[in-house]
Amino acid sequence: MHGHRTRLAVAEFFALDEPGSMENLVSALEQFRGRRVLITGDTGFKGSWLSLWLQLHGAEVFGYALPAEENSHFEKLRLESLIQHENGDIRDFDHLSKFVSDAQPEIIFHLAAQALVMQSYQDPRETFETNVGGSTNVLEVTRRDPNIKALVYITSDKCYLNKEVTRGYIESDELGGHDPYSASKAAAELVFASYAKSFFSTRAKFGAASARAGNVIGGGDWSNNRIIPDCVRALMADRPIEIRKPLATRPWQHVLEPLSGYVTLGAKLLQESGGNMGSWNFGPPETAVHTVQEVTETAIREWGSGALNILSDHETPHEALLLQLNCDKAREQLGWAPRWDFQKTIHETIKWYKDFNDGVDTLASSTEQLATYELGHHD
Numbered sequence: 032m033h034g035h036r037t038r039l040a041v042a043e044f045f046a047l048d049e050p051g052s053m054e055n056l057v058s059a060l061e062q063f064r065g066r067r068v069l070i071t072g073d074t075g076f077k078g079s080w081l082s083l084w085l086q087l088h089g090a091e092v093f094g095y096a097l098p099a100e101e102n103s104h105f106e107k108l109r110l111e112s113l114i115q116h117e118n119g120d121i122r123d124f125d126h127l128s129k130f131v132s133d134a135q136p137e138i139i140f141h142l143a144a145q146a147l148v149m150q151s152y153q154d155p156r157e158t159f160e161t162n163v164g165g166s167t168n169v170l171e172v173t174r175r176d177p178n179i180k181a182l183v184y185i186t187s188d189k190c191y192l193n194k195e196v197t198r199g200y201i202e203s204d205e206l207g208g209h210d211p212y213s214a215s216k217a218a219a220e221l222v223f224a225s226y227a228k229s230f231f232s233t234r235a236k237f238g239a240a241s242a243r244a245g246n247v248i249g250g251g252d253w254s255n256n257r258i259i260p261d262c263v264r265a266l267m268a269d270r271p272i273e274i275r276k277p278l279a280t281r282p283w284q285h286v287l288e289p290l291s292g293y294v295t296l297g298a299k300l301l302q303e304s305g306g307n308m309g310s311w312n313f314g315p316p317e318t319a320v321h322t323v324q325e326v327t328e329t330a331i332r333e334w335g336s337g338a339l340n341i342l343s344d345h346e347t348p349h350e351a352l353l354l355q356l357n358c359d360k361a362r363e364q365l366g367w368a369p370r371w372d373f374q375k376t377i378h379e380t381i382k383w384y385k386d387f388n389d390g391v392d393t394l395a396s397s398t399e400q401l402a403t404y405e406l407g408h409h410d
Contacts, residue, residue, distance in 0.1 A: 055365070055366040055367065056294070058298070059291075059294050059297075059298035059299075060084070060085075060088040060294060061088065062298035062301055062302065063085050063088055063090040063138075063294075064090065065089055065090070065091070066091065066138065066301075067091045067134060067135055067136045067137050068085055068093065068136055068137070068139075069092075069094070069095065069131060069139045069140070070082050070092060070093070070095075070139075071094075071127075071139070071141045071142055071169060072096045072121075072141075072142035073094025073095070073096050073105065073110070073116060074094070074096040074098065074100075074103060075096065075105075075142060075144075075146070076247070076249075076251060076252040076254065078094070078096060078105075078142045078143070079103070079104040079105040080249070080251065080290055080397070080401075081142065081290050082105075082110055082113075083394075084401055086114055087401065091115075092115070093114065093115045093116075093117075093130075093134040093136060094114050094115070094116040095116075095121070095127060095130050095131075096118070096119070097118065097119075097120060097143075098118045099111075100253070103251075103253060104253075107251070107387075108393055108397060109394065115134070120165070121143045121161065121166070121169060122160055122164055122165045122168065123168075124171070124172075127168055128172050128175070131179075132176065135178060136179060137178075137179065137180045138182070138183070138297055138300070139169065139173060139182050139183070140185070140293060140297065141166065141169045141182065141183065143161070144161060144162050144165075144185075144187075145157060145161040145162055145212070146254070147256055147257070148212045149255075150212075151215065152211065155211035158212055159214075161215075162212075162215035162216060162219050163215055163218045163219050163222065166219045167222050169182075170182075170184070170222065170223065170226045173226075173239075174226065179237070180237055180238070180300070181239065181297060182239040182240075183239075183240060183242055183296055183297045183300065184223050184240065184241045184242070185241070185242050185243075185293065186216045186219050186220050186223075187212075187213075188200070188244060188245040188246075188314065188354060188356050189208060189216050190206050190213065190217040190220045190243060191204050191206060191217075191243075191354075192204070192205040192206060193207075193209070193213070195354075197355075198317070198355070198357070199312075199317040199356045199358070201357045201359075201360070202243075202360055206220055220241060220243075220310065226239075227309075228307070231307050232306075236304045238299075238301070238303060238306050238307070238308055239300070239307055240296055240300060240308040240309060240310065240311060241309070241310040241311070242289070242292060242293055242296060242313060243310060243311065243313070243356070244288075244312075244313045245281055245314045245354070245356060246281040246283055246284070247284055247285070247289060248284070248286065248326075248376065248377075248380050249287065249376075249379070249383065250379075250382075250383025250384055250386075250396070250397065251286075251393070251397065252286075258323055258327065259330065259380060262326075262327055262330045262331075263384045266330070266336070266384075267384075271337075271338040271339060271340040272327055272330075272338065272340065273340045274323055274324065274339065274340075274341055274342065275341075277322060277323050278322050278323070279322065280320045280321065280322050280323075280354070280355075281323070282314040282315050282354065282355055282356055283321055283373065283376065284314055284315050284369060284376065285375075285376040285379060285380065285404075287370075287400070287401070288313065288314075288369045289313040289314075291367065291370070291404070292311065292313035292361060293313070295365050295366070296308070296361075296365060299365060311360060311361050312358045313358060313367065314355070314356035314358050314369075315369050315373070316358075316369075317356075317357065324341070326377065327339055329374070329377045330377055330381055333377055333378055334381055370407050379400060383396055
């Protein structure tokens, strides 16, 4: 009986049963038609998807980020021909400031980051310089430009002091972090809160908010030490998938889930033209948590072949085993809810990589996936 209630709770959480959520997203996307939008980190995984999505809905997109890596989603999309991109480092205040001044955006989505936990152990200084110093530069550029109407400032679910409790973290929970990456994201949130209270809360016709999402998966991610890219590289090479910490759980979600949240949040900031809107969680339901091993085994089934090898993890650096988000605030105040359950998320992710492996054009497959997501298809 308890299991039945849990399944009902999960089903009720997803937007499939809520037509209003689909209308909210379509309406939010239309808010960007004809607007000048600046995205930091547009060459990254999330940034490339967001840039394409807004460009397809008529936004004039400007991107500022480190050069795209070879064979990245950005490169395969030929995104540089669709948006106005400039190679740059958010740690370079003068360069960033000039680009923003020239672009004259109405809204900034700040996604640029050093995004990997393991890399933060290898180079903690660069992680803090980018995620704290670089983010401060974005806030300062925003503060100095009176023409910017809104800022959506993306951090991470790892900004919370993770006590590995079973309940989901809410936006007012304590911030902190064991590893340098998590600590850098917590610090970035503190800097945002300071700017929001000191400068943005009294600024007329301006809105700012921070957004926190979990481990995103989806087509186009080729990062090292990330579960899906590691799985896909092994599957493509017909070798066993090696994983560490098979029982670690994450709030797994398709990349388009938090992006739809950022878009909805950005549209609300523009519509309401003013006010500091605080922080927002965007994740799957707390009852829909899955382990690294479950993700891997599901990916193998979707691919149609493959093997799994679980490694001893006694030599790997600390990484939190349990982390969940409570997203009631976004659900109740933005009308946002995830659209794809776990099976659909893995299915669509592996479908993208299978298409890539079969030589399907990346722009075509990514555009098709965006359309499928917008329609809320579940099968």
